[in-house]
Amino acid sequence: MLSKNALVRALTGYADFKDEAVRARLNAFGPVLIKAAEIRKNLADDAEEKDPELMVRAMRGEEPVLRVSPVTIDRGALIESARTLGEALIASFKANGHVTDEEAAQAAALDWDALLTAEAVATAGRDPSAFLADLEGVVVPAELFDWFVLPVASLAVRAQLDPVACDLSDSYAPNRNTTVHETRPNTCPVCGGPAVLAAVVSTTNQGNAKKLFCSCCGASWPYERMRCVSCGEMAVSDLHYEHDQADEDHRLHVCNACKDAFPTVFAVSDEAFSPDVEVIVMTGLEEAYANQSA
Ligand SMILES: [Zn+2]
């Protein structure tokens, strides 16, 4: 869940993280995530309620919830959030020396009203990944997309979807009889987006359990501990964890079958855990591993 308290706790916890590049990313994106959490909080009271049965069906491999029952996003509110988040990102990137004055001015001049058409906003409530892919083709100038439009538009939509996605995730978790084997989806059961992070957390009645997280909508869902998120491989001999000697909490689940290395967080207490912060922290290990395997 996008929660200001959880974000502040997690960011504070990583203020002295060993990897300088990771600290720079946390400094640059932290204030924008916090702004998104504030927007989310204001929206949460009016969140739509979805039938939990849709989540159960999506977990069985049927269509993601939002394809069956999209979230109606208010276009004016989305444009307003994008402007607010855009200002926060520009300010933070400038303060951290990530952009030139010229790049910042270009970003500040972007016309969100023209970019977020009624059609685009409708797509965002049904398929946020498709919404972001569509935007990539229409942003002018194109070099604004990666550093500015993508993070701002995805967080603006996330703030809108997060309350619904978190409710659905919570509704699913406690009711499942885990003795029945079910193959879990590796893409988001709420919005169909890709899983971006796994976490192995201790639970009160099932020991350690693995969950996957989606950053498009904020959903999380249970997943098999010994199964590749990318290709579904379940042979234990093909799967192992890579991590820094000095840091056992952050690992990559490496699959010999498809060569995927999936970011996985271990043993983090619920209080200090923020998937959105962990996704950034993981980039350090992912880069080190990619360089070492290249
Ligand atoms: Zn999702």
Ligand SMILES: [Zn+2]
């Ligand atoms: Zn694999």
